[in-house]
Amino acid sequence: MIAFLLAQTIAITGGTVYPVSGPKIENATVLIRDGRIAAVGTSVAVPAGATRIDASGKWVTPGFLDGAGQMGLREISAVNNTNESSVSGDPVAASFNVLEGINPASTLIAVNRIEGITTTLAVPNGSLILGQAVLIDLDGRTIEAMRVKSPAAMVADLSEGSKDAGGGSRAGVAQRLRQVLNDAREYGTRRADFRRNQIQNLSASAADLEALQPVLRGELPLLVIANRRSDIETALRIAKEYKLKLILAGVAEGWMIPDEIAAAGVPVLVEPLDNIPSYDALGIRYENAPLLAKGGVKIALMETATENTRDLRQEAGNAVASGMTWDQALRAVTLTPAEIFGVADRYGSLEAGKIANVVVWTGDPFEFSTGVDHVFIRGRDIPLRSRQTELLERYRTLPPKY
DSSP states (O other): OHHHHHTOEEEEEEEEEOOSSSOOEEEEEEEEETTEEEEEESSOOOOTTOEEEEOTTOEEEEOEEEOOSOTTTBSOTTOGGGBOSOOOSOSBOTTOBOGGGOOTTOHHHHHHHTTTEEEEEEOOOOSSEEEEEEEEESOOSSHHHHEEEEEEEEEEEOSGGGGGGGTSOHHHHHHHHHHHHHHHHHHHHOHHHHHTTOSOOOSSOHHHHHHTHHHHTTSSOEEEEEOSHHHHHHHHHHHHHHTOOEEEEEOTTGGGOHHHHHHTTOOEEEOTTOOOOBTTBTTOOTTHHHHHHHTTOOEEEOOOOGGGGGGHHHHHHHHHHTTOOHHHHHHHTTHHHHHHTTOTTTSSSOOTTSBOOEEEESSOTTSTTOOEEEEEETTEEOOOOOHHHHHHHHHSSOOOOO
């Protein structure tokens, strides 16, 4: 039975296909075989015995990829026993990888995937250096089945949330981060001396310093949370000093310095629904995402509220309403995040050979009235059921009163 399902061929026919890597294709077919996209176009031959899905009048896109949240790592944010995204103790937790804390049976997974979210970044919580984020697909009975990339990024915090790690000062946070990076450099060249205790005391454990080696080599990106303009500039400065592969997240005041961010070649993750000022971002505004895009910054959209990761399409719709083009917004929730996290060879667009994460929509996915007809993850047609739909069905008809 399992072998049959893996070998299943599915043809999504007659829809308007948005490959993202190229222009939309009217009345097209997306052919899925063995969990991957076999062909896309208007003249695709459908093999005998293939399962046909009529998408006439519907829109077909890649599954959406969200670069934020703690999917599978938490159920209820206020209930500590349901949270697996952080380790207590030292604010330097570079060796902490969240992968084995993920619960494939999390009720939040089904709630969000049936609305078009097929892949998410599971991000650690903490202070200063939070740990290693992993990229997962929202289907699979085991962690191995869900894993897309682990680690996908090392996460650090230069926002107001990390001030305690610097003794209550942003300058102290930057100083501490530089100290850890310097010590990681020294550890990388003097491991033997470290093991023989013939080296000065370093600012982090051997495990954490070892985990930072791929970051220093530019092999693993450092995802830095920063919202205030000055914090963004600090992150850019540190990345240049240490030749790091930087990703910026939050970037609420990024619209003030798009040229600097673009010149550094640094991609950003942004929430277009945010516009409430705080001391961390007095200059926040709805137009942040379109202004960054206009300035030439590579931009992906994100939804940090894990329970409502499905709101990513609303984030995209608001970005369009604020000035992004529709095509830019679609790319910002599909191919661009796949590029940022180094999986664009497998994810993010509808092309032959890529993983078959595909969504069939009743219309424009960025419109409130649009529904989801089918969600495919790795070629599997996901049942459009969740705890919420089951509760709806259970209580749709109430029993008569006695």
